[in-house]
Amino acid sequence: MYERIKLLRTEQLHMTQTEFGEALGVKRDVINNIENNRLKNPEKQEPIYRLMCEKFNVSEEWLRTGEGEMFLPLTKNQLITEFAADLVMEDNTFKKRLFEALAKLNESEWEVLEKLADSLIKKD
Incomplete structure (x- = not known):
């Protein structure tokens, strides 16, 4: 999942870790730790994962498993x-x-x- 988050941030959203973190209300270090799979308690990051999906219209299934399309269809x-x-x-x-x-x-x-x-x- 951490590789998909980095892919989303860099290739699709073209954001720095700082910009991405600010959009999610966290510091750059949190994003850096997520992308480098250095979280001690990944389950505590669940609200951030859900917020990523909501804020950037990302499919939660894709984020978690890599299955399906990266983005949900827009209304x-x-x-x-x-x-x-x-x-x-x-x-x-x-x-x-x-x-x-x-x-x-x-x-x-x-x-x-x-x-x-x-x-x-x-x-x-």
């Missing part, structure tokens, strides 16, 4: 939230300009847009 709300967070960080891209324009639409303009989208879908 629609999670996908939208991640997309919006990424947009905030972008400069003047088409995606950002498009969503700024969408944010300014009133209800009747949304209805027109919905009809347009419906007609495009029916053409396929």
Whole structure:
């Protein structure tokens, strides 16, 4: 499991031990000890393992056994939230300009847009 935690931190999240520890509310030394399998009482770290899964949307089965996918599928709300967070960080891209324009639409303009989208879908 300790190897999978390091893989998650370095290859997927691109975080230092310090950053990873801060995200979980522990010191870098705790993460270092976990990743190097130097825990005297690994069972006491159960809350940290559960928090890793919750905070980073990691499959607990994968974390514990290596079976299955590393990450759980995102809900629609999670996908939208991640997309919006990424947009905030972008400069003047088409995606950002498009969503700024969408944010300014009133209800009747949304209805027109919905009809347009419906007609495009029916053409396929």
